[in-house]
Amino acid sequence: MRAVFDGAQALRVYSICSGIVDGKLRIAVKQQPGGKVSTWINTRLRAGDQVEVSGPRGRFTTDLDPSRSRHVLAVAAGSGITPVMSIVKSVLAVEPHSRCTLFYGSRDSASTIFRSQLATSGVHLR
Numbered sequence: 707m708r709a710v711f712d713g714a715q716a717l718r719v720y721s722i723c724s725g726i727v728d729g730k731l732r733i734a735v736k737q738q739p740g741g742k743v744s745t746w747i748n749t750r751l752r753a754g755d756q757v758e759v760s761g762p763r764g765r766f767t768t769d770l771d772p773s774r775s776r777h778v779l780a781v782a783a784g785s786g787i788t789p790v791m792s793i794v795k796s797v798l799a800v801e802p803h804s805r806c807t808l809f810y811g812s813r814d815s816a817s818t819i820f821r822s823q824l825a826t827s828g829v830h831l832r
């Protein structure tokens with residue numbers, strides 16, 4: 707994502723967190739204390755605003771096959787959950803015979819990204 711502050715540009719990378727069947731591209735940006743772009747996104751960016759983005763790099767992904775039956779083990783921490791969330795959602799949506807186990811570390815429950823989504827999806831949080 708490209709943001710411009712006082713004429714100077716700032717480039718930051720954000721992972722797509724939506725699944726392949728969600729129908730919308732989404733990112734989740736955790737506000738970093740003193741962080742330029744993450745603070746701008748969380749406090750200033752509004753629905754309808756336009757931002758410049760480059761195409762997805764597509765390096766962190768998995769092949770999907772509806773006939774496959776596999777157990778995916780995902781390990782994530784902090785904002786690193788975002789691409790993992792996309793992969794887990796996509797595997798569960800496209801591969802009905804596969805299952806996923808997620809190990810997810812976070813500093814505290816208040817700063818846990820996707821806590822409510824994981825809780826309402828029937829996942830058991832510890």
Ligand SMILES: Cc1cc2nc3c(=O)[nH]c(=O)nc-3n(C[C@H](O)[C@H](O)[C@H](O)COP(=O)(O)OP(=O)(O)OC[C@H]3O[C@@H](n4cnc5c(N)ncnc54)[C@H](O)[C@@H]3O)c2cc1C
Binds near residue numbers: 721741743
């Ligand atoms: C592949 C990849 C995927 C990513 N995906 C995501 C994602 O999905 N979601 C997400 O939230 N983040 C993600 N990130 C992190 C993201 O790219 C940014 O690094 C993050 O949002 C912080 O950017 P910022 O501009 O807010 O912070 P910055 O302004 O870059 O600052 C970062 C930190 O450094 C401190 N700092 C800045 N300047 C100084 C200084 N001069 N002296 C001391 N401290 C300073 C700031 O206070 C802040 O805490 C990803 C990163 C990578 C590499």
